[in-house]
Amino acid sequence: RKEVEQDPGPFNVPEGATVAFNCTYSNSASQSFFWYRQDCRKEPKLLMSVYSSGNEDGRFTAQLNRASQYISLLIRDSKLSDSATYLCVVNEGTGGFKTIFGAGTRLFVKA
Amino acid sequence: NAGVTQTPKFRVLKTGQSMTLLCAQDMNHEYMYWYRQDPGMGLRLIHYSVGEGTTAKGEVPDGYNVSRLKKQNFLLGLESAAPSQTSVYFCASSYSRDRGPLHFGPGTRLTVT
Numbered sequence: 001r002k003e004v005e006q007d008p009g010p011f012n013v014p015e016g017a018t019v020a021f022n023c024t025y026s027n028s029a030s031q032s033f034f035w036y037r038q039d040c041r042k043e044p045k046l047l048m049s050v051y052s053s054g055n056e057d058g059r060f061t062a063q064l065n066r067a068s069q070y071i072s073l074l075i076r077d078s079k080l081s082d083s084a085t086y087l088c089v090v091n092e093g094t095g096g097f098k099t100i101f102g103a104g105t106r107l108f109v110k111a
Numbered sequence: 112n113a114g115v116t117q118t119p120k121f122r123v124l125k126t127g128q129s130m131t132l133l134c135a136q137d138m139n140h141e142y143m144y145w146y147r148q149d150p151g152m153g154l155r156l157i158h159y160s161v162g163e164g165t166t167a168k169g170e171v172p173d174g175y176n177v178s179r180l181k182k183q184n185f186l187l188g189l190e191s192a193a194p195s196q197t198s199v200y201f202c203a204s205s206y207s208r209d210r211g212p213l214h215f216g217p218g219t220r221l222t223v224t
Contacts, residue, residue, distance in 0.1 A: 004153065034212055043201055043215035044154070087153070089213075099213070101153035 003027065006088050006102035013109055017078045021105045023071045023088030033064055035073045036087040038104065044087055047073075078109045113137055115216035117202050123222045124192040132187040132219050134202030142205045143185040144169070144213065145177060147198040154201065160185055192223045 006023045013019050025033075033050035048055065050062040050071050061074040071088055088102035115136045124130055134143065141162050146154040156169030160179040174196060176188045185204075189196060199220050203213040 008151075041218075043217050044213075045215070046212040049212065099156070101155075103151060103153045 002102075004088055004090050004100045004102040006086075006105045008103060008105060010106035010108055013078055013107070015078055015080060015109055015111055017109075018074065018076050019078055019107060020075075021073045021086055021088075021107075023073075023102055025069050025071070025088075025090045025100070027090070027092050028066075028069060030069075030090045030092050032091040033071050034089040034091075035060075035062055035071075036089055036101075038085045038087055040084075044101075047086070075107075078107075080109050080111060083107055083109045115202055115204055115214050117200075117216035117219050119219060120217065121220045123224065124189075125224055126193060128192050129188070129190050130192065130221075131189075132200055132202075132221075134185045134187070134216055135183055136185075136202075136204040136214070136216075137183060138204060138206070138214065139182070140204035140206050140214070141182070142207070142211075143179065144203045144205075145175070145185065145187045146201045146203065147171065148201060148218075149198050157187065157200075192221075194223045197221060197223045 003026050035047040036044040037047045038044040050064045054063045059076045063072045085104040085106050087104045090100045092098040118133045144159040145157040148154050155171050158177040160166050163182040166177045178186045199218050201218045202216040205211040
């Protein structure tokens with residue numbers, strides 16, 4: 001089982017749609033969680049951190065379920081500019097240093 | 112404030128050649144990392160540093176060496192390049208070891224023929 005697993009997609013959605021991505025992680029001791037966005041041939045950029053209480057930033061909502069060990073990202077009212085790959089990232093923080101990246105979920109938003 | 116910069120942006124090497132990738136950050140971050148990204152796989156950590164003068168192995172360190180002589184710079188060396196090292200290399204830095212987000216450079220696309 002991969003340490004961080006994401007649906008690779010691609011997700012093809014029309015503008016204005018709501019789309020949800022899920023991510024599961026294997027280490028129950030993981031401490032912090034993030035969603036990054038990566039545009040084609042560019043570097044990953046932090047989209048948002050994920051907190052236990054859930055958090056929202058405009059059209060984006062991130063949730064964490066520690067009991068089930070999954071993280072979600074919801075994008076409402078999709079824009080063409082949301083087309084990108086979304087990476088789920090988990091810091092294990094078990095005394096050593098270990099940041100695990102998912103392979104990413106590709107999103108295409110079409111007019 | 113340039114953030115994290117990398118040089119070069121592109122490079123083509125022949126098998127057996129050597130090269131050094133340079134990463135620089137101006138955010139005064141203690142922690143710096145080198146990752147590689149291959150199609151269909153998540154970013155994998157090659158080496159990292161928790162401060163000036165320190166380095167440590169990551170997940171896939173074989174065939175690479177690193178140095179952190181100055182806090183703002185982190186160098187990645189390939190002593191004898193192999194086709195399996197064809198990849199996109201990203202440098203990153205962070206202020207916190209366990210909880211902080213990573214700030215990435217723009218990447219270096221390396222092809223080894």
